[in-house]
Amino acid sequence: MDYVKHEGIRWTIVHGEYEGVERHALDVLYNIVQPHVPYLMTLHSHATDKQSLSDYNLIVLGTVRSNAWIAELSERGHIQPNPKAEGYAIKVFASPLNPERQMIVIAGADGNGTLYGVNDFEHYYLDPNEDDLYEKKRNFTEPMPEYEASSAPAIPERGFWTWGHVIYDYRKYMDHMAKWKLNFITIWNDFAPINAKEVTDYAHSRGIKVIWSFSWSWGEVCDPNDPEELNKWTERVLDTYETQYAHLGGDGIYFQTFTETKEKHIGGKLIAEVVVDWVNHIAGKLLERHPELWLKFGIHATSIEENYPLLAKLDPRVNITWEDAGAFPYSYDANDNQSIAETMQYTANIGGLRGEQEDFGLVIKGGTFLNWFAFEHQKGVIVLGQASEALIDSLSGQKARPYKQWRHQQAYWMKNLHNLLDTLKVIVEQNPKRIAAEALVEHGLWERYMWFPAALCAESMWNPYESAEEIIRKVALAKEVHFA
The missing domain is CATH 3.30.379.10 (Chitobiase/beta-hexosaminidase domain 2-like)
Incomplete structure (x- = not known):
């Protein structure tokens, strides 16, 4: 009854x-x-x-x-x-x-x-x-x-970039990404995590592609003008991919080389020229064996600058993901908009370097990032994203680094969101073959809180043609959004 x-x-x-x-x-x-x-x-x-x-x-x-x-x-x-x-x-x-x-x-x-x-x-x-x-x-x-x-999305590939060891709960991290229509994640590690297959499978159940990432000389002493160094790194990359990542069911590989510097030359040659030869050689060998692989080359514009036309010779099968290409949204500080006009022009210049074959990417900053003064490389294999609630609680307070970074950044996301929207529109209007935009959200406790700036970023990647005022209004009304 x-x-x-x-x-x-x-x-x-x-x-x-x-x-x-x-x-x-x-x-x-x-x-x-x-x-x-x-x-x-x-x-x-x-x-x-x-x-x-x-x-x-x-x-x-x-x-x-x-x-x-x-x-x-x-x-x-x-x-x-x-x-x-x-x-x-x-x-x-x-x-x-x-x-x-x-x-x-x-x-x-x-x-x-x-x-x-x-x-x-x-x-x-x-x-x-x-x-x-x-x-x-x-x-x-x-x-x-x-x-x-x-x-429907204006930008087909929308994601987050993070080091793996600062994902504290990979399930909640992925769940929160899916809540904001994000469909790929780039995870950097020095070694593939022991539970990488489990992480990949869970991401796929949330509609998220996984781009595993490792160095192609980034962070290590290297002479890229030495043919023996190139051969050594080629073998190392092939071995790393085939022994650590090929069996995981992932969706691509992201890598960095020796471009994270303000110097424009290495060994008397332009970095822009040397890195094209370096990447084309290693990527060519890897794609011979694994032609279906999506390769994403993370490049720092600080060492390229006006020499960007040389990147037109990069293998069009390789995505170029640009970092540090000017003011916010490329800057770590969302309040950095002093050179925004130059940043827009530079984005237009690099957005179609390889014509109809262009596979373009960018890393959106102005979020949370590592404390590089306390950084050390991983010394071996880790378990990714299964931290205790007690550890996550200890990192979640208002005096902790993530909260303080988000508090600063959220004020300037509201002020400068239009700069991100304009940058994304410039890219879309270059009409590259593929666009992948990803936000740097590392050590930000995204698994605990869906922070307001990160949600604004996700909505901007979905539709950069909506006004900044409307995106701010509607995202602020979403009850899951968290303000610092």
């Missing part, structure tokens, strides 16, 4: 497949809705007879391929799915099955798009719909406001 009934207000979810990223999307959606309702949420497969659910308010989740309800709603013109990769469409309207009930459709173009639709439904529809001023609960217990949204 039911002592309490909820006729007329009861919601249920009609889902598509329960595997891969769509599985996670359903789990997230269920846990978003359940706290709002006074009854136990239930689920129904898309194979369920429609008329049996006509007395429910319905949330329909999935893709045209995975959920027959979404396919039919699209065919009948009730919804217009977004066809672009990772795109989504959301609609809140009167249910076609019963005009006295409501229907919410979250339709992804694919698994990632489905997950991103769920997260944006929470951040940009449910969160603003809660009346926090007068504390009136509205979501799912009162009629939901009609709503329609369709979105």
Whole structure:
């Protein structure tokens, strides 16, 4: 016997497949809705007879391929799915099955798009719909406001860059990345972590590609003009990849060389010229054996500057990921905007060096970073991202380095966000073959808090054509966002 009934207000979810990223999307959606309702949420497969659910308010989740309800709603013109990769469409309207009930459709173009639709439904529809001023609960217990949204990323590859040893909980780190529509992570280590395969698999379940990273001479004494050094490093790179990383199921390799310097010459030759020969030789040998591998070359503009045209000779199969190319968003300090006009011009110059074959990347700074005065290289293999809650707690206080860095940076992200948006638009308008933008978020306790500047960055990478004011407004209203 039911002592309490909820006729007329009861919601249920009609889902598509329960595997891969769509599985996670359903789990997230269920846990978003359940706290709002006074009854136990239930689920129904898309194979369920429609008329049996006509007395429910319905949330329909999935893709045209995975959920027959979404396919039919699209065919009948009730919804217009977004066809672009990772795109989504959301609609809140009167249910076609019963005009006295409501229907919410979250339709992804694919698994990632489905997950991103769920997260944006929470951040940009449910969160603003809660009346926090007068504390009136509205979501799912009162009629939901009609709503329609369709979105897809302007930049296809959006991620974070970090050293591996300062990821303290890799599961929560990845979960929080997925919450903000980030789809790859670059993780640098001196040695592949012992649990690297486990980390890779978990990231994939959240729609996140993993780019494992190691040195191609960065941080070590090296004479790149010496042919013997080049041969030694070629063998070392091949051995490192094939013994430590090839079996992990990762999605690419990021590397750095000898460009992190303000010197423009090495051994009497231009670094820009020498590094092209160095990378082309090593990458060529690696791609002979592993032609499917996405290689990302992290280059520091401080040693290149006006010699950037020489990079046009770099193998077009290799992504060039630029760092330190001017003011914020390339600067560690989000308040650094003194040379922003020159930075924009430099970005335009490097954005299409290899024409239609350009694979362009950049590292967005102005977040958290290592204390290099206390740095030492890893001395061996580590366990990545399984720190105790006690350790994470000890790093999370207001006097700790991450909090103090975020507190400084968030003020200037609000002031200078337009500089990031303008930089990203310059890159998009160069029309490279591929764009990969990633933010430096290391030792920042991202696994504990979804910090405001990092969320602003993620939204900017998704759509740099939205105004800075609107991005700041809507991200600030998302309840999961944390301010220092």
